[in-house]
Amino acid sequence: EKALCLADRLGGHLVSGHVDGVGEVLAFTDLGESWKLDIRAPQSLAKFIAIKGSITLNGVSLTINQVNGCAFSINLIPHTLAMTNLKNLHAGSRVNLEIDLIARYVERMMTADKT
Template identity: 75%
Template sequence: MFSGIVAACGRIERITPLADGVRLTVDSGGLDLSDVIIGDSIANSGVCLTVIGIDGPRLSFDVSRETLNCTVGLDAEGNEVNLEKALRLADRLGGHLVTGHVDGVGEVLKFAPIGESHELVIRAPAEIAGYIAKKGSVTVNGVSLTVNRVDGRDFSINLIPHTVAVTNLKQLAAGSRVNLEIDLIARYVERMLAWRDEQSPRA
């Protein structure tokens, strides 16, 4: 479990093909690795991956073909990745509850400065658009953000200068694709409502 508060912006240094996926070697970009061990979970741009190697400031992760097919940003050397270590029970929850399981890939429609901030407009896949609500939470490339406006499948977010500076969101442009994870609570609300309807007596 994560909070969507990015701790460092790393970079993919090497991609090694495997039988059914790839192995990533990621420069951790100053992420504190003093308490990281083999087997720990670290989110890479919103994708929960298991550490399988540590070499100084470099981390290694194996990524399955299925994960590569369902996400973006993990398939090219030089790509920046937002890094976050898994939460501990005593940690502050500065963002919102994030699982690190990408629900869909969105398309950036607009990324433009507005005063000191930036407006980010994203089109969500149809299958998850209904989970995105005004003033609700959404994870974009592993970053916990608040939705300002929703218009059908499109939603907008205001990014403060700090968020732009310390994440890979600064590289976005119209046409970019991003990893999206919907609010965990929205999943359970939908399931509870669906279950209630299923149990209701039929007329």
């Protein structure tokens, strides 16, 4: 995917291309009109994962639909599967995770030494 120019319309969330961790696909379920992808993230990333928040899986910007501890779910529409590498995933697959850039900075500001 081409890089965004600062003057362009932003249609997703900011993605830097940095891998923050590797997750594991727990399940990939066909729901008929969409697919549900269940992922387990490393414990160190769990605090950055929130319902309706953004996350990048293998370079694809997505919205988180459910969170349960270190596990989270994404729903994928047919177009997303057709146009991305996510169609090749299955239970047990490893996926590169990039947390939301804003969440990373908020966490840093909240935990930084105030002295």
